Amino acid sequence: MSNGLSTDGNVVGMPAQNTKEFTVIPTGTQELGASCNTEHRCGDLYGASENMLHLFNMIGKVAPTNANVLIVGESGTGKELVASVIHQKSKESNQPFIALNCGAVSPQLIEAELFGSERGSFTGSVRMQKGCFERADGGTLFLDEVTEMSLDMQVKLLRVLETNRFYRIGADEETEVKVRVVAATNRDPLEAVANGTLRNDLFYRLAVFPIHVPTLRERGEDIHLLANLFLAQLNEEEGNNKHFSKASYRLLNEYSWPGNVRELKNIVHRSYILADQELNIKLSINPVKTNASIQAEDCVTVQLGSKLADAEQRLICATLGHCGGNKTLTAEVLGVSLKTLYNRLNEYQTKLFLPDAIKHYGMQARN
Numbered sequence: 001m002s003n004g005l006s007t008d009g010n011v012v013g014m015p016a017q018n019t020k021e022f023t024v025i026p027t028g029t030q031e032l033g034a035s036c037n038t039e040h041r042c043g044d045l046y047g048a049s050e051n052m053l054h055l056f057n058m059i060g061k062v063a064p065t066n067a068n069v070l071i072v073g074e075s076g077t078g079k080e081l082v083a084s085v086i087h088q089k090s091k092e093s094n095q096p097f098i099a100l101n102c103g104a105v106s107p108q109l110i111e112a113e114l115f116g117s118e119r120g121s122f123t124g125s126v127r128m129q130k131g132c133f134e135r136a137d138g139g140t141l142f143l144d145e146v147t148e149m150s151l152d153m154q155v156k157l158l159r160v161l162e163t164n165r166f167y168r169i170g171a172d173e174e175t176e177v178k179v180r181v182v183a184a185t186n187r188d189p190l191e192a193v194a195n196g197t198l199r200n201d202l203f204y205r206l207a208v209f210p211i212h213v214p215t216l217r218e219r220g221e222d223i224h225l226l227a228n229l230f231l232a233q234l235n236e237e238e239g240n241n242k243h244f245s246k247a248s249y250r251l252l253n254e255y256s257w258p259g260n261v262r263e264l265k266n267i268v269h270r271s272y273i274l275a276d277q278e279l280n281i282k283l284s285i286n287p288v289k290t291n292a293s294i295q296a297e298d299c300v301t302v303q304l305g306s307k308l309a310d311a312e313q314r315l316i317c318a319t320l321g322h323c324g325g326n327k328t329l330t331a332e333v334l335g336v337s338l339k340t341l342y343n344r345l346n347e348y349q350t351k352l353f354l355p356d357a358i359k360h361y362g363m364q365a366r367n
Contacts, residue, residue: 073213
């Protein structure tokens with residue numbers, strides 16, 4: 001299955017500026033229903049909503065250029081997919097596309113991941129290792145969760161963006177590359193600049209062309225389109241003809257989708273596994289609640305004057321306790337990636353014994 005949500009194709013449903021780039025593609029798939037008789041699509045992205053058509057337009061404008069791009073959007077909206085489509089539609093589409101999640105690499109290792117290392121430069125380094133910049137030479141480097149990068153590394157990244165040169169760890173000579181950088185964050189970049197987690201000069205280097213990826217809540221009719229698409233893919237893979245219940249169609253619109261497209265895809269998949277013939281997504285959404293069913297007792301109280309980091313910790317631990325320790329579900333409820341959740345929990349382990357915190361905050365959330 002794709003991640004939002006196909007494997008090839010061109011921009012669809014937009015004013016045709018180039019007949020090679022803009023076409024209408026009939027689905028030919030009866031299971032998709034009337035809402036999908038004509039797919040609106042940009043590369044691997046699908047969407048018929050006004051917000052997505054605007055996104056497709058922005059991708060179409062920036063892709064043929066060499067400009068750096070900063071993609072901003074909540075976790076699960078498909079930021080890496082947007083970056084991939086930008087690369088697919090660029091002049092260097094036949095060159096490498098390399099992706100690195102900055103939040104998933106420890107500060108001690110990220111320099112080697114980005115710039116590579118020479119043989120013997122550190123313990124266990126038995127050969128020269130190319131970094132992401134070198135492997136992406138001539139193509140595109142995607143840096144996800146760039147605001148999670150340490151300030152020291154941001155300085156080094158800024159130099160590469162300005163000079164196209166860097167030193168491998170342990171090297172005496174510089175390496176020169178030609179790489180287009182597409183970065184992404186699920187934070188507000190201006191807020192990150194204001195609170196000191198993102199350098200102002202790096203922000204302006206990355207955000208030559210900023211792109212906002214809409215949440216699933218903002219995409220209206222796309223929710224049914226994507227749900228039907230995921231179901232059709234599963235039916236094709238499994239050789240079945242399962243379908244959504246009428247109640248499921250209503251719930252698709254009522255639910256807030258904090259985990260966005262990623263959550264929708266996972267819930268459709270879980271519902272498909274549970275269903276004999278008719279999918280009931282309510283069984284897969286629980287214990288995640290719809291807006292209408294959220295109860296006042298399922299809350300965390302934060303005292304005015306508390307530090308933001310402390311409030312975030314209380315919310316994460318309370319949600320983890322509420323979800324019975326299920327980290328995947330917790331990440332979906334909080335609207336963050338699983339890797340980001342693990343990073344936060346690792347930070348908290350240095351402050352207090354995590355199981356006690358989960359038990360404490362989880363009980364408070366229920367009381």
